[in-house]
Amino acid sequence: MKEKLMNSMQRFAKAMFIPVLILPIAGILIAIGNLFTNAKLLEAVPFLDNPVTKGFGTILSGSLVSILTNLGLIFAVGIAVGLAEKKKAEAGFTALLGFLVFINAMNKFMALSGSLFEGDSLRGTGQTMVMGVQILDMGVFLGIILGIVTAYVHNRFIDKEFNNAFQIYGGARFVFIVLIPVVVLLAILFSFVWPFFQSIINGLGSFINGSGNVGLFLYGMLERLLIPTGLHHLVYTPFLYSSLGGVQEVGGVLLEGSRNIYFAEIADNTVKVLSQSVIWDARGISKMFGLIGACVAMYQMAKPENKAKARAILIPAAVTSFIAGVTEPIEFSFMFVSPILFGIHSVLSGLSMVVLNLFNVRAIGPNGFIDFLLYNVPLGVEKTRWPMYIAVGLVFFLLYYFIFRTLIKVWNLKTIGREEDGGEVKLYSKKEYEEKKQSGNNTRNEEVPADIIVEALGGAENIETVDNCFTRLRVMLKEPGKVDESRLKSETGATGVVSKGKNVQVVYGLQVNSVRKAVDLYLES
CATH class of the missing domain: 3.30.1360.60 (Glucose permease domain IIB)
Structure with missing residues (x-):
C-alpha cells in the first residue's frame, strides 16, 4: 500500500509539470510586455515611447494576466492529460467539458438553494467569478480535483466500445457520458463541504504566514529536501497558485498565490511596492549562486589527475543551474554518495529565503538568471530591491563554497573527481x-x-x-x-x-x- 501510494503521488507530481511549466512562459511574456510600458525605461529609451510599442506592451501583458485568473481550468486540463494513460488529447478535451459542466452545475445548485451572494463585490464572501459564472472560490484546487477525477474516469472507460447503433457512443464519448453525473454530484457535494475546507486552507495559510521566518525556512528546506522523491512540486505549487501563498487585489482583480500576484503586479504599473507574498517564490538563491559555490568547491577538492574531467563536468552543470535554474545534475552528483552535503544544501536553501525576507527583498529568480532579469530589472530597484538579492546571493555563494570545501576535506567525501574506483559519482559528459x-x-x-x-x-x-x-x-x-x-x-x-x-x-x-x-x-x- 505504501509503495502504491508513493507511485501515485509521483505520477501526480509529474502531471503537475504540464500546467506549472506553462505559467513561467506567461510570466516572462508579461514581464516583456511590462518593459514597453515601464515609465523609467521609456525615459531611458525615448524611441519606445510611442503608441505602437506601448499599445503592444499593454495588450501583451494584459491578455496574459487572464491565464492567472483561470488557473482552475488550466490545471484541470493539464493534470488530466498528465495522468491519462492513453489518448491524452481526448482526456484534456473531456476535462475542459467537465470543468464547464461543474461550474454551471454548482452555480445552478447554489442559486436554487439561495446561497449565491448578491452584491457588488464578492471579496471576503468565499465566492468568485470563474469564466463569468459565480461559484464557490475553490481556486486551483478545483482544477486539481477535476483533473484527477477526469483522468480516473478516462483511464477506466476509454476502451469501452459498443456494437451496432451505439458504437458512436464508445471511447471518449462514453467517458464524457460517465463524467457528467460524476461532476454534477461533485458540484452539489462541494457546495456543502467546500466552505469547511476553505476555513482549513485559510487557517493553514494564516499559521504558516503567522509563523514568520520559521515557516518560511521549513518551506524552503522541504522544497529541496523532497527532490529525491520527486514530490517537491507538491510543496511549492499550493503556495504559488493558491491562497496559501497570499491573497491580494491587483488592478481590481482578487488573486491568490504568490506567483499569480507577482505576475499581476509586474503587469500593473500603478503598484508601487510588491506584496510580501512574493517571498514564497524567492527560490533562486541556491540555483543562481549557492550551487555554483558548491561546484567550485568540488572542483578544487578533486584529485589533481581528475581536475580536467571534473572541470568539463561541473562547468556545464553550473551554467545550466545559473541560467535555467535546473539544479538536478549538480544535486544528484552528491545527493546519494554524500547525503550530508544534500542536507546542508536544503538547510541553506531555506535559510536564504529567510535572509531575503529579513532584508525586505521582493526580487525572484525561480528559474535562473534569465528569469531574474526579465522579472525584476524592469520593475526597478524600489519595487524589488534586486541589487540586495545579488548581494545575498554572493554571500551564499561563499557559504556554500566554504562549507562544502571544509566538509569534503574533513570527512573525505566522494564528490566528483574524488571517487576511488571512478564509477559511481561521476557526471558523464x-x-x-x-x-x-x-x-x-x-x-x-x-x-x-x-x-x-x-x-x-x-x-x-x-x-x-x-x-x-x-x-x-x-x-x-x-x-x-x-x-x-x-x-x-x-x-x-x-x-x-x-x-x-x-x-x-x-x-x-x-x-x-x-x-x-x-x-x-x-x-x-
Whole structure:
C-alpha cells in the first residue's frame, strides 16, 4: 500500500509539470510586455515611447494576466492529460467539458438553494467569478480535483466500445457520458463541504504566514529536501497558485498565490511596492549562486589527475543551474554518495529565503538568471530591491563554497573527481560518451543509446510504462532489482537514479525529452 501510494503521488507530481511549466512562459511574456510600458525605461529609451510599442506592451501583458485568473481550468486540463494513460488529447478535451459542466452545475445548485451572494463585490464572501459564472472560490484546487477525477474516469472507460447503433457512443464519448453525473454530484457535494475546507486552507495559510521566518525556512528546506522523491512540486505549487501563498487585489482583480500576484503586479504599473507574498517564490538563491559555490568547491577538492574531467563536468552543470535554474545534475552528483552535503544544501536553501525576507527583498529568480532579469530589472530597484538579492546571493555563494570545501576535506567525501574506483559519482559528459563510441564500447550511430538504456532497465519485457518530467525519465518496472545503475551512468549519460518500489527515475537533465522519444521508438521497434 505504501509503495502504491508513493507511485501515485509521483505520477501526480509529474502531471503537475504540464500546467506549472506553462505559467513561467506567461510570466516572462508579461514581464516583456511590462518593459514597453515601464515609465523609467521609456525615459531611458525615448524611441519606445510611442503608441505602437506601448499599445503592444499593454495588450501583451494584459491578455496574459487572464491565464492567472483561470488557473482552475488550466490545471484541470493539464493534470488530466498528465495522468491519462492513453489518448491524452481526448482526456484534456473531456476535462475542459467537465470543468464547464461543474461550474454551471454548482452555480445552478447554489442559486436554487439561495446561497449565491448578491452584491457588488464578492471579496471576503468565499465566492468568485470563474469564466463569468459565480461559484464557490475553490481556486486551483478545483482544477486539481477535476483533473484527477477526469483522468480516473478516462483511464477506466476509454476502451469501452459498443456494437451496432451505439458504437458512436464508445471511447471518449462514453467517458464524457460517465463524467457528467460524476461532476454534477461533485458540484452539489462541494457546495456543502467546500466552505469547511476553505476555513482549513485559510487557517493553514494564516499559521504558516503567522509563523514568520520559521515557516518560511521549513518551506524552503522541504522544497529541496523532497527532490529525491520527486514530490517537491507538491510543496511549492499550493503556495504559488493558491491562497496559501497570499491573497491580494491587483488592478481590481482578487488573486491568490504568490506567483499569480507577482505576475499581476509586474503587469500593473500603478503598484508601487510588491506584496510580501512574493517571498514564497524567492527560490533562486541556491540555483543562481549557492550551487555554483558548491561546484567550485568540488572542483578544487578533486584529485589533481581528475581536475580536467571534473572541470568539463561541473562547468556545464553550473551554467545550466545559473541560467535555467535546473539544479538536478549538480544535486544528484552528491545527493546519494554524500547525503550530508544534500542536507546542508536544503538547510541553506531555506535559510536564504529567510535572509531575503529579513532584508525586505521582493526580487525572484525561480528559474535562473534569465528569469531574474526579465522579472525584476524592469520593475526597478524600489519595487524589488534586486541589487540586495545579488548581494545575498554572493554571500551564499561563499557559504556554500566554504562549507562544502571544509566538509569534503574533513570527512573525505566522494564528490566528483574524488571517487576511488571512478564509477559511481561521476557526471558523464557528451565528449566522454563520444569517445566510448569511437573506442568500440558503443557501435551505434544514435546520439541517445536507447538500447543500452532499455537493457540497463532490465530489458523491454521488464518495462511497464515510460514517461518523463522536466529532467527525469520515469519508468514503471516489473522487477526494479534488475536495474543496472552503474551502466546507466557510465554508458548513457545519466546523472542519477532514484528507485521507489517499482517506480524508477533516471536523471538526464534538459535532454530528457530526446531520451524519452528514443526509448519509445526503440520499444516500438
